[in-house]
Amino acid sequence: MPNMYTSVGYEAYGEYDVFAKGQEAMAPAENTIARGHSLYAFPNSNEGYELAKADSTNPYETDYDAIRGKALYDIYCGICHGNQGKGNGYLVANEKILGVPSYDAREITVGSVYHVIYFGKNTMGSYANQLNEEERWQVSAYVMNLREALIQN
């Protein structure tokens, strides 16, 4: 009779001797890429940022879903950037995090937005592990929508 409370299989976040430091949670092996993921062409540098900015092709443009984009944006970005993208999210309004610009005050393209979500920029961190590739493009496109709305008003 097998032990049905704790099985022989390894559980997420478990501690097992077979792993280094006993830690089941590990970063992917170097120079590998997980199934369903693809490489990002631009490096994490100022030059990479400029290249990404110039190359504004959104591979998921035809699948753009504003409702999904908004839902994800409101969770991950709105807390600082504000739900309209004015740079006045809840944390900014309460002076926890400062200096978040309004989207219309910056020259950004969908490619540069994606680059920043992927690598982060200055004080902003990377969101590559909270959003997958398709979700990042949805959010980038939604950010550009917000920017257009801000410029028009």
Added chain:
Amino acid sequence: MIHSLSLNLFRKSRTAGFLILTFLASSLWAQDADPAKGKSLFNTNCAACHQLDKKMTGPALRNVETRLSETEGLDRTWLYAWIRNSAGMIKSGDAYANKIYTEYNNSAMTAFPQLSDTELNDILAYTAQPKAAPVTQATSDVVGGGVPSTGGADNNQILLAGLALLFGLLAIGLFMVRKTLHRFAMANDIDLPVDKPKSTPIWIAFAQNQFLVLVTAIFFLLASGYFVYGFLMQIGIDQGYEPVQPIHYSHKIHAGENKIDCNYCHSSARVSKHSGIPSLNICMNCHKSIYEYNGPTTAEYTKDFYDNEIKKLYKAVGWDDANQVYTGKTQPVKWVRIHNLPDFAYFNHSQHVTVAGIECQTCHGPVEEMEIMSQYAPLTMGWCINCHRETNVKVTDNAYYDKIHDELSKKYGVEELTAAQMGGLECGKCHY
């Protein structure tokens, strides 16, 4: 008038003799510039990367103007040019511009061509303000608040000890009185009542009565059965489990006071079986700039306490806060898992969070009020099934459910189907 005149003159005379004018102008501007406006401009434009007294992504900016003119011999015009187009300065080969660019890991400072001279002067006036003295009153309040409660506990103990002593003395007193009376009675030849002859002891009488024995035996069996059942039923149920974590992370502060969405940190709850323990880089999204706690405190959870917890995070993730770099020396945090289902039960977060759209609080309780995270629900099978019986499945706008909804609503004769009617009670859904 002199002010605007000098300003105009200055704008026109970039080439000759402007040093004197700059000096004249800056001393005049320093009086006119508004540090309060400067503060709000600073907070909107600069504070993402700069603080007044602490190195962040960019350098600390208190007295930046005097510091630059004293150490580097650079004046306000250099600052104007730098703020409006730092990349251009670096390209032009300006020595200090290149030095600061390399010193701060080649972080490109955003260009601010839209800031006017007046606005920049306001900002510089704000950075030139002296540092405010730290307020120490709060800590003394906390200490004062802590004392009476411990004093109260002491008082109660003294009172109890006094009462015990009093009753002890009374008991001794009564015993002495009885002894003395007894002696008087002996002296006066009074016959004291003698104990009655012994009747059958009660336990023998009990043993002889078979009916009573039977009833008692049944009673004991039922009672012990009740307790054994209670004991067995709590095995593996950890409702209210509230372990001490290696870093005191307060859900109350993050999800409650700061209204951060649960999915922000637990991002895999949307897409996977597990809700995910956030990796430390997610903490650093905010804590790169939030290095101290400034919210409400209590006697137990002081500002020092919370600040120390943030330092623990920095140590674990290998962040050198003074120099604003990652050291590379990391130390994984060994969080204590709270919610644990036995392996024979399958549970998938994404099915409940994304498809069903159930609030996290339905199962995890008022997490946004929990200073220390604890298990809210019993996580028993009965608890799961109750919810499946009571909750309607959201089928609108979900083509996946179209066919089965049509068929099942005909079969049960209802429009809204519960999870149970959709098959949420089948053994194989959770056990396989």
